[in-house]
Every structure is written in structure tokens, then in C-alpha cells.
Amino acid sequence: MNNDGNASKPGTAGTTARTGVWFVGARGSVATTAVAGCAAVAAGLHPPTGMVTETAPFDGTGLPPLTSLVFGGHDTVHSPLPKRAEHLTEAGVLPHGLAPAVRAELQAADEEIRLGGPLPDDPRSDEELIADFSADLTSFRVRNALARVVVVNLSSTEPVPAPDAVRLPPSSLYAAAAVRAGCPHVNFTPSTGLRTPALTEAAAARALPHAGRDGKTGQTLLRAVLAPMFVQRALTVRAWSGTNLLGGGDGAALADPAAAAAKNAGKERVLADTLGRTPQGEVHIDDVPALGDWKTAWDHIAFDGFLGTRMVLQTTWQGCDSALAAPLVLDLARLVARAHEAGLSGPLPQLGFYFKDPDGGPAGLSEQFTALLSFADRLREAP
Numbered sequence: 001m002n003n004d005g006n007a008s009k010p011g012t013a014g015t016t017a018r019t020g021v022w023f024v025g026a027r028g029s030v031a032t033t034a035v036a037g038c039a040a041v042a043a044g045l046h047p048p049t050g051m052v053t054e055t056a057p058f059d060g061t062g063l064p065p066l067t068s069l070v071f072g073g074h075d076t077v078h079s080p081l082p083k084r085a086e087h088l089t090e091a092g093v094l095p096h097g098l099a100p101a102v103r104a105e106l107q108a109a110d111e112e113i114r115l116g117g118p119l120p121d122d123p124r125s126d127e128e129l130i131a132d133f134s135a136d137l138t139s140f141r142v143r144n145a146l147a148r149v150v151v152v153n154l155s156s157t158e159p160v161p162a163p164d165a166v167r168l169p170p171s172s173l174y175a176a177a178a179v180r181a182g183c184p185h186v187n188f189t190p191s192t193g194l195r196t197p198a199l200t201e202a203a204a205a206r207a208l209p210h211a212g213r214d215g216k217t218g219q220t221l222l223r224a225v226l227a228p229m230f231v232q233r234a235l236t237v238r239a240w241s242g243t244n245l246l247g248g249g250d251g252a253a254l255a256d257p258a259a260a261a262a263k264n265a266g267k268e269r270v271l272a273d274t275l276g277r278t279p280q281g282e283v284h285i286d287d288v289p290a291l292g293d294w295k296t297a298w299d300h301i302a303f304d305g306f307l308g309t310r311m312v313l314q315t316t317w318q319g320c321d322s323a324l325a326a327p328l329v330l331d332l333a334r335l336v337a338r339a340h341e342a343g344l345s346g347p348l349p350q351l352g353f354y355f356k357d358p359d360g361g362p363a364g365l366s367e368q369f370t371a372l373l374s375f376a377d378r379l380r381e382a383p
Contacts, residue, residue: 019064020141020149021333022183024174026073026113028249029293030154030188032084032106033093033326035071039105040098042066050327052353052372053334061379062341063334072112072140074133074174076119081110091292093322112140118170126168133177141181148340150333151178151185153212154325156249158191160265172196179203184340186332187212188325190265190357200347207345209336214356217324218317219244219283219297220270224365226301226313227274236304240271241281243298247291250321270356273363293322328354335375342382350375 023031040046041054042065048054053063079087085099085106099106114136117129124132141149151174158169168176171191178185179194179202187193187210194200194210203210216224219242230237272278281300297317305311332354339348352358353368362368 017064017147018068018070018144019333019337020070020072020144020146022137022140022149022151022178023071023073024116024151024153024171025075025155026071026109027075027077027079027081027084028154028156029084029088029093029322030325030329031071031073032081032088033322034329035081035106035109036085036088036094036098036102037326038066038069038071038330039102043102045098045101046095048327050324051331052327053331057373058376061338061376062382063338063379066330069330069333070112070144070146071109072114073109074114074116074136076116081106081113088293088322091294093293093320112144116170116174118173126173129173130176130180133174134180137177137181137183148337149181149183150337150340151175151183152329152333153185153187153189153191153193154329155189155191157189161192168196172199175199176202179206179208182206182208184208184336185210185212186329186336188215188329188332190214204346207343209339209344209346209348211332211336211348211351211359212355212357213359215325215328216270216354216356217321217328218295218319219299220356221365222297222315222317223270223299224274224363224368226315227271228364228366230301230303231274231276237271237275237279237301238304238310239280239300239302241300242283244283244285244295245288245291245297246285246295246321247287247289248293248321250295265357270363294318294320335379338379338382342379344382348375350378 025031041048082103085094088094089096089099118124137149153171153174155171158171161169169192171189171193175185175194176199179199185194190213193212194203195213268278299315301313303311335351347359349359349361350371352361353372361371
């Protein structure tokens, strides 16, 4: 049992035990879509499209059922989840009629959202913020009689911290609070989170599983599929350039060049890890507020064929980031919760299928999926 009483309870998965999912950025588009989507799928209103954990290879793995998930979180904004769902409906992210159908579930989750930080002019020190956030997590677990709580970071992308930074970035404050409260952690953003030596060691000392970093939902997912094709067919990639047009909160956050650089690092890493080098070209991110939660991504790939014949492949990806990310977030929360129950700890490279910058493991999407299926087998055999 952990010091705060947060015990792993073997044998509870798939029964009446409830699992907490605590979103950092709980009133954002992805979190709102995840809460609404979980309620809709659990009630049979919509199929679990995009949820890998709802496919046949995950039968019998003991994942917590969707009906057992209890949502809460931190945020610095005050717009309630039912209102956020209405806005997402107007934007075409949620289907018409869904928000009122799951209003009770949205309202219940909203009542479990606590003020995050640090806010402008926040007088609290890092230690005080971590203590406050940790207390919120512990209170959430106890109040709802939860077997465990998985913390999932969905907040806006942060710039990479300066080497001489005195204070921890917000993502690391939340990650430190998760560790202190005995909660597994998922970082779906490019931000630092647990990726500091001290926090990684602290998670290991508490025997906590964690996964990250930066969810692979759109353009980079396609890159992870295409890059191995060039390698396997012995085609030389000369240049790979990309452009993203997006709005909403992500567009505004990534208008900051430092935040965009942190985001692009993961996109470039997928190519470097697969191709064995970084080809010429860059990814540009443009904030277009009129697009809202929708995004367009273009890629221009210049490559050489037999006898040096120069060729080009161009792709266009148009999609809704929130609808692409939400099922992955639910997958990860369930997988990491089950890993915690099974007594697994430390980074989970088997979940690299979901991330641009995973905790080790293979780089290609096909190999990552094979590793994920092996992980499912391991969970199926665990107590």
C-alpha cells in the first residue's frame, strides 16, 4: 500500500471497482470529447470507433470497463463541461443531440474539476503547488472510493524549459503531484512532464507505471506509416516538409515559436528514428482561428528511385484533433490503470504505438502495434 493509502487491488479489474481518470486541462476540447464520448459509448449511443482497446485482441485483458471510469481534473478556465460540449457541437466536433444526452455525465465530471495553476501572480511555490494538486488527487480518490487514479496531461504545449530554469514547468508540477499521490501518469503532450531525472526516479520509487510523450493522432501518424515504406523499399528520401493549419486552443498555444518547436521535435523524431537520419525540410505550424478544432496538414516528400529518378509524394490530412485524440486518451487511461493493477511500474515502451516520442521501443507503427498486442497478452495473464 502506498503512503497515502492508494493501493493496487488485484482482482478488481472488470468488476465493480471504479477507476479515476484525472485530466490536466480538464475543460479543453480533448478532455470534453473524451468524457462525452465515454458516456456515449458506455450507453450504447455510439460505437467505439477509434478505440483500439475495444477491439477483439483486448478481450479478457482485465481493462477497467468504460462504465467504471470516473472523471475529474485540473484547469485554469471556468467554462463548465456542458457548455464546452455545446460549443464543440456547434463546431461540428460532437454530433448533434449528444451533449444533452450525456449532460448528467458531463456535469458530474465538471463538479470534480479543481483550479489548476500556476496562475498569473500565483504566490505559491512549486512545493506548495505540488502539495495542493496532490491533495486534490487524493481527495478525488477517497471521495469516489476509487481503486486508483490515472493522471493524463492534456494541457497546452509548453516551451522547452531553459537549462537554468529555477522553477518546474506546469506539466512537471502536475506530474510531481501525481507521483506524490501514488497515481500512474500519462503525458499526451510534448511538454516535459515526468521527463526529469528526479521525477522519473520518484515514479520508480513509488512503483508507478507511466507513459508518454505527445500523442500521435494525425500528421505524425501518417509519417509513422509512410517512413518505413521508403526504408523497406530502399527508396532514398531527400526532403520531407510539412505544414499544419489549425485553430482552437492548440493553434493559439502553438503560435508561440518556442511551443511550436517543442511540438515539431516529436514530428521530426519519428522521421529520424525510422529513416536513420533527419531529411531536409521543416514543419510549419500556422494558427488559423477560423478553423477551430479542425486541422489541415500537408506533407511534401521528395525521394529518389532507381537510377536516381526523382519523384514526389504529397499527402493531405484533414481532421478533427479532438475526435482523433479522445479515443486514444481513453485507451491509454485504461491500459495504464490495468498495468498499475498488475503491478507493472516504470516507463511503458509497449505503449509507443500512441506516441510521437515514446519511452523507448520500436519506431515503426507496425512494430509498435505488435508490441502493443504483446502487452495485451501480458495483461491477460496478469492477476
